[in-house]
Amino acid sequence: MSGAVVAEAVTARQHVRWRGWVRFAADLGTLLCAIVLVLFVLAALWPQLLTSLDPLAADRALILAPPGPGHPLGTDEIGRDVYARIVYGARSSLVLGFGAVLISLFFGTILGLVAGLSNRVISTITLRLTDIGAAFPELVLAILILALFGGGLATATIAIGIAGIPYYVRVVRGETLRVRTSTYIEASRGMGLSRSTVLGRHLLPNAVRPVIVIATIGLGGATLAGAALSFLGLGSPPPTPEWGSMLSNARNFLTLGWWAAVFPGLAITLFVISTTVLGRRLQARLEGRG
Amino acid sequence: MRTTWMVLRRLGVSLITLLGAATLTFFALRLVPVDPAFAILGAGQQQVEISPEVLAVVRQEYHLDEPLIVQYFLYLGRLVRGDLGMSYVQEQPVSQLLAAQAGPTVALALAATLLAIVISLVGGVLTAGRRLPSWISSGVELVLASTPVFWLGFILMLIFAVWLRALPILDSGDLRSLILPALTLALPAAALLLQVLRQSLDDALEQPFILSARARGLGTLAVTVKHALRHAAVPYLTMLGFSFGALLGGAAITETLFSRPGLGRLLVDSVASQDIPVVIGVVLAGTAVFILVNTLVDLSYGLVDPRVRETGRTSVEPTQAVGADAEHTDAERTDTERKEVVA
Numbered sequence: 001m002s003g004a005v006v007a008e009a010v011t012a013r014q015h016v017r018w019r020g021w022v023r024f025a026a027d028l029g030t031l032l033c034a035i036v037l038v039l040f041v042l043a044a045l046w047p048q049l050l051t052s053l054d055p056l057a058a059d060r061a062l063i064l065a066p067p068g069p070g071h072p073l074g075t076d077e078i079g080r081d082v083y084a085r086i087v088y089g090a091r092s093s094l095v096l097g098f099g100a101v102l103i104s105l106f107f108g109t110i111l112g113l114v115a116g117l118s119n120r121v122i123s124t125i126t127l128r129l130t131d132i133g134a135a136f137p138e139l140v141l142a143i144l145i146l147a148l149f150g151g152g153l154a155t156a157t158i159a160i161g162i163a164g165i166p167y168y169v170r171v172v173r174g175e176t177l178r179v180r181t182s183t184y185i186e187a188s189r190g191m192g193l194s195r196s197t198v199l200g201r202h203l204l205p206n207a208v209r210p211v212i213v214i215a216t217i218g219l220g221g222a223t224l225a226g227a228a229l230s231f232l233g234l235g236s237p238p239p240t241p242e243w244g245s246m247l248s249n250a251r252n253f254l255t256l257g258w259w260a261a262v263f264p265g266l267a268i269t270l271f272v273i274s275t276t277v278l279g280r281r282l283q284a285r286l287e288g289r290g
Numbered sequence: 291m292r293t294t295w296m297v298l299r300r301l302g303v304s305l306i307t308l309l310g311a312a313t314l315t316f317f318a319l320r321l322v323p324v325d326p327a328f329a330i331l332g333a334g335q336q337q338v339e340i341s342p343e344v345l346a347v348v349r350q351e352y353h354l355d356e357p358l359i360v361q362y363f364l365y366l367g368r369l370v371r372g373d374l375g376m377s378y379v380q381e382q383p384v385s386q387l388l389a390a391q392a393g394p395t396v397a398l399a400l401a402a403t404l405l406a407i408v409i410s411l412v413g414g415v416l417t418a419g420r421r422l423p424s425w426i427s428s429g430v431e432l433v434l435a436s437t438p439v440f441w442l443g444f445i446l447m448l449i450f451a452v453w454l455r456a457l458p459i460l461d462s463g464d465l466r467s468l469i470l471p472a473l474t475l476a477l478p479a480a481a482l483l484l485q486v487l488r489q490s491l492d493d494a495l496e497q498p499f500i501l502s503a504r505a506r507g508l509g510t511l512a513v514t515v516k517h518a519l520r521h522a523a524v525p526y527l528t529m530l531g532f533s534f535g536a537l538l539g540g541a542a543i544t545e546t547l548f549s550r551p552g553l554g555r556l557l558v559d560s561v562a563s564q565d566i567p568v569v570i571g572v573v574l575a576g577t578a579v580f581i582l583v584n585t586l587v588d589l590s591y592g593l594v595d596p597r598v599r600e601t602g603r604t605s606v607e608p609t610q611a612v613g614a615d616a617e618h619t620d621a622e623r624t625d626t627e628r629k630e631v632v633a
Contacts, residue, residue, distance in 0.1 A: 022425070128306070128307075128310070129310075131303075131307050131310070132307055132310030132311055132313075132314060133314075135307045135308070135310070135311050135577055135580065135581050136311060136573070136576075136577050136580070137535035137536065137538040137539050137576060137577070137580050138535065138536075138539065139536070139538075139539025139540075139542070140535075140538055140539050140542075140557075140573055140576050140577070141573075143539075143542065143557060143558075143561060143569075143573070144315070144318070144569060144570070144573045145318075146561065147560075147561040147564070147566065147569040148318055148319065148321070148322050148329070148566070149322065220436060224436075224438050227438050227440075228438060228439065228440065228539070228543055231438070231440045231543065231546075232542065232543065232546060232558050232561075233558075233562065234561065244438070244440075247438070247440060247441060247444070248440075250444075251440075251444070251547065254444065254447060254448065254452065254459075255452050258448055258452075261441075261444045261448075262444070262445070262448070264441075265437070265438060265440075265441030265444060265445075268437075268438050268441065269433065269436050269437045269438070269441065272436035272437075273432060273433065273436040276432060276435075276436055277432070
């Protein structure tokens with residue numbers, strides 16, 4: 001065996017080993033993200049399971065106490081437990097994230113199907129309207145809606161949901177066009193299946209599946225936008241614990257107690273990372289990679 | 291000739307989109323379930339005492355006694371003249387308020403865009419085609435893209451202003467106080483740009499012409515800079531235009547966080563004081579700039595990529611759409627479509 005061949009074989013083996021490690025790390029990462037997501041959903045549904053403390057109880061003797069026994073993540077500017085507020089805050093943030101994505105997904109799918117399946121005139125009108133919606137920067141559009149219709153969790157959810165619609169319209173339309181011209185749809189038409197059967201049984205599931213993946217990734221973006229709106233004072237009203245408004249309060253006490261600002265932000269980041277990683281993993285699965 | 295036609299057509303589409311955005315805001319104001327005069331005065335939600343004189347002024351200024359369609363065209367006519375109405379809190383024309391606040395926001399946006407471009411270009415060139423650096427970089431990108439802008443601002447404040455005492459925490463008017471806000475805005479944008487750039491660089495590095503360049507003895511870095519970068523230009527520019535929109539929303543957050551003056555702060559303050567004419571003014575101005583930037587991005591494709599000039603298509607066009615939608619030329623490619631390509 002010549003030296004070159006041996007060297008090549010060694011590189012190949014190293015390559016395999018490297019690939020193995022990457023896959024292991026990716027699997028581990030996915031598992032961690034799934035655990036994080038389950039914990040957040042638990043916190044949103046049954047916060048009492050994760051903490052026995054009251055998120056609204058203010059201990060005036062312990063204002064801005066650093067992390068330590070009793071208060072693992074410290075206390076905020078009026079002596080409330082930061083950990084308990086993060087746990088209870090999951091509900092507002094998740095309701096907003098899921099709610100907004102469902103709104104975008106629902107209307108985006110309907111409009112996208114209309115744009116993909118109807119005649120040229122209706123399709124063009126739908127797309128031009130979508131363009132107008134997309135011409136507004138998303139967060140700016142959400143702020144406009146909130147300015148006109150008032151703040152609060154419900155309006156913020158609807159505002160972010162509406163701002164996200166144009167993106168889903170485009171994706172669903174693209175998928176519909178792709179699926180519509182594929183051979184299996186042609187085949188099912190050729191078999192004499194009715195229009196509604198082809199639409200409901202074959203076209204819709206295939207066109208919508210990639211969109212579900214995008215919605216999973218979009219969950220993180222919607223949660224970020226929601227936190228941004230509460231940070232600007234347009235989301236849930238106080239004293240409801242909410243990640244964005246916790247940060248907004250803590251902003252004035254940054255030099256006195258960094259923990260009150262750092263940990264709620266860490267919660268948002270962890271949540272968004274988890275949804276993004278799981279979404280990408282789903283996407284890879286769907287596209288036949290990994 | 292064909293290029294001129296394409297440019298004109300693209301500009302036309304942008305104008306129609308802008309008109310549509312103005313129309314949408316006009317009718318949105320009428321959707322509020324109260325008397326439009328009350329809505330304009332910001333009394334849509336709260337019960338505020340408004341004197342009949344003020345109401346009469348608003349009714350006259352917005353021609354609220356005319357039919358809706360007449361109001362609409364009067365509104366468009368005023369927009370064309372740059373008249374955005376009066377602020378009822380600051381008692382000044384909205385256009386004057388906008389002009390007064392535009393400077394700091396433009397400076398912030400330019401600084402952030404420049405930083406994002408530098409970070410992403412350096413990062414992309416250094417990590418593309420290299421396994422371990424790519425891997426580390428994509429981890430950092432994931433974290434930065436998942437971080438709330440305002441939280442990132444906190445962390446930067448804590449590190450550079452509170453712990454290291456290297457930079458001022460709040461706006462002091464000099465250039466040094468621009469660094470932290472610009473970095474806060476730039477990092478998430480840089481992360482997204484870097485993701486797109488490295489992916490297209492990696493794709494380009496697989497091409498046969500790269501192999502021939504390598505065969506001539508060029509190293510990875512030289513090949514990336516001299517040959518692959520040009521191929522990554524179109525998706526990169528697309529992402530740049532797209533992230534500019536996030537920048538406008540991000541300016542509202544960053545300016546509030548760092549107590550800087552600017553359009554974003556004006557927007558947030560006006561929402562709080564329910565100064566609806568100002569809110570609409572800032573939103574329309576921001577949207578106009580966003581449309582303009584995306585139009586320029588679209589028009590630049592032909593400059594950076596000769597293939598677009600030849601065929602009217604970009605290399606990033608999703609292949610799935612080609613068969614079904616062949617009549618769609620590049621000039622017609624619009625904002626959402628490009629977002630789709632990016633995703």
